[in-house]
Amino acid sequence: MRIGARAALLTGAVALVGCNADRLEVPNYNSPTPDGAAASPLVALAQASAGIFTQMRGLGTGPVQQFGIYGREAFNYTPQEGRNTTGYLQTPTDNTGFGVGTFGGYFTLLRNTYNFRQVVEAASQSLTAAQVSATKGFTSTVEGWDMLLYIMSRHDLGGPTEITDDPNFIAPFVSRDSVYGWALGKLNTGLTELQAGGTAFPFTVTAGFAGLNTPADFAKFNRAIAARALAYRGSLSTGAARTQFYQQALQALNASFINPSGSLDLGAYHVYSTAAGDATNTLNMVTNLDLVAHPSIVPDAQAGDRRLAAKIRSIPVKNPPVPNAISTTVAFSRYAAQTTPLPIIRNAELILLRAEARYFTGDLAGALADLNVIRTTDGGLPALTAADIALEDQFITRLLYERRYTLLLEGHRWVDVRRFGRLNTLPLDHPSHVRAAQMVVPTQECDSRKNTGDASLAAPSCP
């Protein structure tokens, strides 16, 4: 049957062309796959390390602005979005509100460093032992920095510190002090790993780490972060523990890049660019016209403080987008351009940390000297005398003043007043305003934990 044969042939042809299972092998055109990354481990290493820097940068401007609003340094007066104001000043404990700020980002970075360790593992055959160690040291340091920043935001709530392969794994919240301990543990491990790290990292370190981009120099960055963590931990402790933490902080500072006679801007930075795909510093004064300064910043400055003129500019009156908030006529000129780098930690802070650590370990003269370096070189103000810091309370006042103006819009004031128990020195501009001690946990985290039915996994601050 000729016709039947033709029909059979046609059927067969269609079956072969149309219904061949090989035709279903369609690649993913949009995203890289782990298999693809594993096929070229050194490329993956280069790109994943760059990814760590972008993830770190992702924790740059957000927390600075959030801490700035909570610390009554700044307001975000976007006209069409009142919740940038109310969420922070009136309802910071609302788990669904804007005041929740950055939360998941800290753990995204932690997930990325977790993944980065695997990328390094995959590339290890092409690396020397020293290079592997350097990479681990880098990773551990970033993890320590990340969780320090996290606990600065969540403070008394503490947090989870564990990441596993299982995305559904939920780690319990541990205490604030345990988070500090975890971060410091990571930093200390990182230091050891960096010390065995040879002469160079097997990947490109951004220009934001100029002078800190070899394992040996990066260890100085590691110690700077450790010094901050130790000083914070010291200020949050009492008695012998306090002294001990401050002593450790001094040791860390000695191993950091501190330089009282060097530029105060020496340090590590997030870098920005307006190139396609890159990120800009959104705190800049050119395009972010909604970021304004709290008006108290002007009267609170001491006469002749150069930092005011350097970092603050006058603007036409800017009103809040919502009722029950105040207007202002000042904004920041701290970040001049979209590409101005944002400090991660810099020499000025280290000198101030040393002043603090020296004071609380009994070296009042040293503390005074360090405080005056900042006060005179950065502020252009007359030096303080020993009498000015005779009482602990006086010292703290002086320290907080210098920290406020030198580290303006770098994410410090809120954390500083809180750790010295002076949250109530922050102004309340309206009866409906409140001072938040920490940012709360967002609903999504609350729900995920509640859903486990395991009370030991519950997050604090949840409804």
Added chain:
Amino acid sequence: MRTRFVLAPLVAGALLASPLRAQATRDITGKVTVVGTNAPVPEASVSIFGQPVGVRVNERGEYRIRVPAGDVTLLVRAIGFQRLTRLIPPGAQSADFSLEKDPLQLEQVVVTGTATTLEKRNATTAITAVSSVDLSRAPAQSIENQLQGKVLGATINMNTGQPGGGGQIQIRGVTSILGQGDPLFVLDGVIMSNNSNSSGLNGITQAGGGIGGSQDGVVNRLADLNPNEIESIEVLKSAAATAIYGSRATNGVVVIRTKRGRAGQTRVNFTQRVGTQSPERIVGSRRFTSLDQALEWADNRGEDEDLVRELFAGGVPAYQNFQEQLYDNRDPSYETVLSASGGNDRTQFYATGTQKVEQGTARKTDAKLQTARLNLDQSFGTRLRASVGMNFTRNNLRRGISNNDNIGISPIYIFGYTPSFIDLDKKDESGRWVENPFNGGGPNTTNPFQTFDVLASSEDVYRTIGNANVTYSAFVSGNHSLDINAQIGVDRYQQDGNQYSPAILQYELNDGLPGTAIEANVNARNLNSSLNAVWTFTPGWYWLTGATTSAGLVAEEQGQNVYRMRGRGLLPGVPNFNQGQQNSEQTRTLFRDQAMYVNTDLRLMQEKLTISGGVRADRSSANGDREKWYYFPRASASYLFDHPFNNVDNFKLRAAYGQTGNRPRYGDRDLTLASGGVIEGRPTLVVAGTIGNPGIRPETLNEVEFGFDGAFLRQRVAVEATHYSRVITDQLLSPAIAPTSGFGALILNAGELTNKGYEAALTVVPLQTRDWNWSSRASYQTSKQQVRDLPPYVPPFPVAGSFGDAYGRSYIREGYSTTAIWGNAPVELDAQGNVVRQLPIGTLITNPSTPTRIVPIGDANPRYQISFNNQFSYKSLGLSFLVDWRHGGDVANMTNNLYDEGQMARDYDAPSPIDTMTLGQYRYRAWAAGRDTRVYVQDGGFVKLREIALTYDVPTSLAHRLSTRLSSLSFQLQGRNLALWSDYWGADPEFNNFGNTNLNRFIDLAPYPPTRSVWSSVNVGF
């Protein structure tokens, strides 16, 4: 395999029958006319009862058919007429038939397979069909408009009032949370893309991230369809009907047939329509009556009080009705359609061309649709038939800016913050538009009059849809026939989006890079092909009158490449992104699906009992396991009681069960890494936020449907009612996981979604005389759904694409409907912290520290929908109208929220429940920065007069006086969206900021106002 047993007796029957017996035959001739007249019924067909294929009458209504010598029953039918059967005794050589009209439209065929159909009267599932006459009663922005109120069981909402339209068709509710939510559109066998792709407006409005976004007033590509080409639309709702389309059919299938040529003299038809348009409803603005009031506003809003004083220097300035000023385009819209059809016994053709220019109500907005189609049917000898269809479309859209934005450019948005006492619709002496000095002034804001005049925003689509269908009668003998059929369909389009925002625009300096040019390109390619074998067995026995069995192979492919480029900081006057600072984005998708199926339709007991069954096996490149076949079985039956009682013409009971699937999205199966952007020129690799699932599989819809259809009182009353119950298992979900895991979301199959609903329609013909005719149809539909059985590791999670709890959004929570709107509300808590009850709106004004929780505060799913369709005619004069009533269905009215925040709501100064506050203040304060969402979640119930048409068909005798060559002449006056009755505050409760979305489809945010249009048409046939 269960199906094997079902099919076994059939196969055995086929083998046992001896098809080669010769039979004596005779010819019968006759004429088919309309009852009471001598007019021929030109589309009638005459066949031997029980056999699927017969002969067609010629133009004069005459036929000739070869039948066996003995007793034979002839069946005569035609669309629009009631069928007739008559026993023809042996030896009779002629039989004339006169057919009665069929106002209830029972004489239609329905799709049951890729290559098979069944008569509607025997259909085993609920059927909705819309004819070209019903479809095109009044011109519309896009075809969704024309289907509204006509498809029982479907919820059809327009997304916007922009020219070119765009809307969403949801059949029997939400069926998927993550997967495809649109029905499958099949045009003459071509599976047509209804994708929505942004043309890059987001790159200017910055409503979301990226250059293109879902908030850009994106048009779904059904907008390219020209309703003038359509002969009929059939909507398959039941899973038992859609199962033949396998794993893309859970949302229903819309089968569209275009017009085809008919043998005979070439007929030419010409239609010219001219219309005009206006906004059906605008939200208006607050009116200021004194300087003090204006100063208070300026003080509250932080605006320039000196400027306000200046504006009031000459007394209270005139009220500027911004929206009426901007949406004042009344230029004529028009539509010209030319078609020709004809051919001979072997070749038939249908050719048509359309040019349509729809003006938008906003200045410089319009939609231009040009289409051409050629359909050819050709017989080669007696065994081979081929039909080919080819369509070319150009759709050029200038839709302006609407919906959400973040730079104050969307007009309805920015008018909510701009006081109605400043005139923005003017230029200064040098010919430059005045700037908007309010809402931040300078580059922080915009003057929409300037924007709509200067910004060039367009989308140009070139699309080709073609199909070829070849059927070969491999075998015909006695009561057996075997057809081999091959079909291929191609849908290819290119969408070219262009945005050019010159540096002179007020807002252009806001990013420090004046001038923006965007080029957004979509290349889409959709192919489908099938090879089918259809075996028809018509023994004419009582217990097996006829059987149609088909089997086949299907291959489908859908590819799409979307890339967008943006340049900012342009050289003056050059709309080229190449010269500025550039960024770009690209997304590609490719699906390949393969399927096999077998179907059978059994007509038993002289066609009283119909049983349908089949199974389709699918595999897809989108599934985790690409080689695994997923099986989708179906089975359905109907029993027709023919004149069981007096005054009951027929009554049919039907029941159906079916399973269909919805495949995963592209890439859901892949564990991926992601790009973390660029740093210092280096690409970065980071962990993806969503974890792919290599085991992902299609979600499965299981549906049981039963119902009845009845015709009464000599076809004067028809009733249909259907109940369905669906369970979607293995739902595709992307639940958010604990942020502390470092991931954002999972992809998985989990849980169930149930949906139960009722559909009913009553058609009556109260008046049917020689001159008068009145038919009226009322339909009712309601449905209710629930999420069930979520696994413990999936916490309640919000669905992407909303503005958060402060404004209301969809959550997936066990025990609740996916259409529930959740938001914040002040609550009373018990000692354990559980919510006891929600406290009244306004609680947070008097007691701001009241705790709030995320609670269900509304439901976007209407309680019920009723459509009321009426047609009157007196002689040649006809009047028809369609009224749609939606009861309930809440809307998150963010437009109202904007206007209260800007203190510009039209009712801002009205009294409120609190004496010391105006209504606008009260609402805004009660909302409490999003802590009580309920204020702005409002009832979106409405009654709409969707379409009305007055037609006059000039009697042929009169037409012939004008010219003997005229075969028809008619005039129409048509209106669309003439009236909207609703307490809803905003412009149109149907609209959605995010376009077509499965969920969160209730967000009203500064939409382009709904368009009302009035048309007059003339139609001439030669």
